[in-house]
Amino acid sequence: MGEMLASLRFITSPRTVRLRLTLLYGVLFAASSAVLLTITFLLVWNSRRNAASLRYGTLEPGRQGPIPPLSVAEQAREYVQRQNEALIQDLLIQSMIAFAIMTIISFAIGWLISGRVLRPLRTMNDTIRRISARNIHERLALQGPRDELRNLADTVDGLLGRLHAALDAHKHFVANAAHELRTPLTVEHALLEEALLDAGADADSLRSTMGRLLSISEQQGRLLESLLTLAESEGGLAHRQPVDLAAVADRVVRATAAGDLRLLPALSPALASGDPALIERLVANLVDNAVRYNVPGGRVEVTTGVTDGWAVVSVLNTGPVIPPDQVERLLEPFQRLDRTVRGNGHHGLGLSIVRAIAAAHDALLSALARPDGGLSVRVSFPLATGLAARNGA
Structure with a gap:
């Protein structure tokens, strides 16, 4: 019994979809054929028996009509019975x-039909296997009716498109990062070479050179820290906890050196769910960006609160006029409004880090250029009450 069950499991769990479909088609056809033949056999057998009963019913005692001799009646019954049995047996054998012939034919037809059904999948599989980083621009572009296979092919094409865009963005990011790191390295090399070649250099000139090298090194450290924060944000969150946006914004505002700018906080409690360090970095980057790209005597407005079931922090600043079509570009890494100006070691990573942290928190980010100059950025976080409800569930 165990060997039979093992054999049955092997037959019912084939290794290929085509064989599985063939077995399914064949078994279904064989089962339906067996039922049809059984019904036909029973109907023929029943009809033959009824016909014999009606034909020789006058031979039964007690019925009206002529009664032949008993030996003739018995011989007739035996003859009819033998004829019926021979007919039923012949019908059963045929x-x-x-049934055997049609079962074999059904498995063969099932094999051909399953191959025809699975042909688009084989084409898709071959194309996907052929696609690599060098030709990721290729698409399946499956033709035919809008069925499940066509929808699957379109989904795979969409995935390849997103992967292509991600690889392009990655290459662009690496190129920009290499450029940002190569520039200070070139300056460091020039300063060191100048100090070594200057035979008359005194302690003051060497001290000045060391100071410039230290400043460049600090800028590189800030750049690497920003890159690490960006990578950590894009990797997602390991844990979430309640974070009061008002308290975070208050700490950031108190630590910001605004100079002649006016910092105008309007902070209301807003309990968001997320990573405290990353959220504080987000608010700090928004405020730092608003202070750096401002005008003399301008203002920076920092607001927190709860709006429509979201914990919201928004930073608005005055500043130079930003073309509306440039706002989306400023959210990309290493992008600045004026590409030729690189002041105070600002590498154009601030807003891209903000977007990455917002995406990691499933937050909504909105950035708008103000008509009279400056930028308005709003980030809406999920409330911590939703986090508590999920943890409680």
């Missing part, structure tokens, strides 16, 4: 032969 039905079993037809």
Whole structure:
């Protein structure tokens, strides 16, 4: 019994989809054929028996009509019975032969049909196997009716498109990062070479050179820290906890050196769910960006609160006029409004880090250029109450 069950499991769990479909088609056809032949056999057998009963019913005692001799009646019954048995047996044998032939034919037809059905999948599989980083621009572009296979092919094409865009963005990011790191390295090399070649250099000139090298090194450290924060944000969150945006914004505002700018906080409690360090970095980057790209005597407005079931922090600043079509570009890494100006070691990573942290928190980010100059950025975080409800569930 155990060997039979093992054999049955092997037959019902084939290794290929085509064989699985063939077995399914064949078994279904064989089962339906067996039921049809059984019904036909029962109907023929029943009809033959009824016909014999009606034909020789006058031979039964107690019925009206002429009564032949008993030996003749018995011989007639035996003859009819033998004829019926021979007919039923012949019908059974012929039905079993037809069933066996049609079962073989059904498995063959099932194999051909399953191959035809799975042909688009084989084409898709071959194309996907052929696609690599060098030709990721290729697409499946499956033709035919809008069915499940066409929808699957379109989904895979969409995935390849997103992967292509991600690889392009990655290459662009690496190129920009290499450029940002190569520039200070070139300056460091020039300063060191100048100090070594200057035979008359005194302690003051060497001290000045060391000071410039230290400043460049600090800028590189800030750049690497920003890159690490960006990578950590894009990797997602390991844990979430309640974070009061008002308290975070208050700490950032108190630590910001605004100079002649006016910092105008309007902070209301807003309990968001997320990573405290990353959220504080987000608010700090928004405020730092608002202070750096401002005008003399301008203002920076920092607001927190709860709006429409979201914990919201928004930073608005005055500043130079930003073309509306440039706002989206400023959210990309290493992008600045004026590409030729690189002041105070600002590498154009601030807003890209803000967007990455917002995406990691499932937050909504909105950035708008103000008509009279400056930028308005709003980030809406999920409330911590939703986090508590999920943890409680």
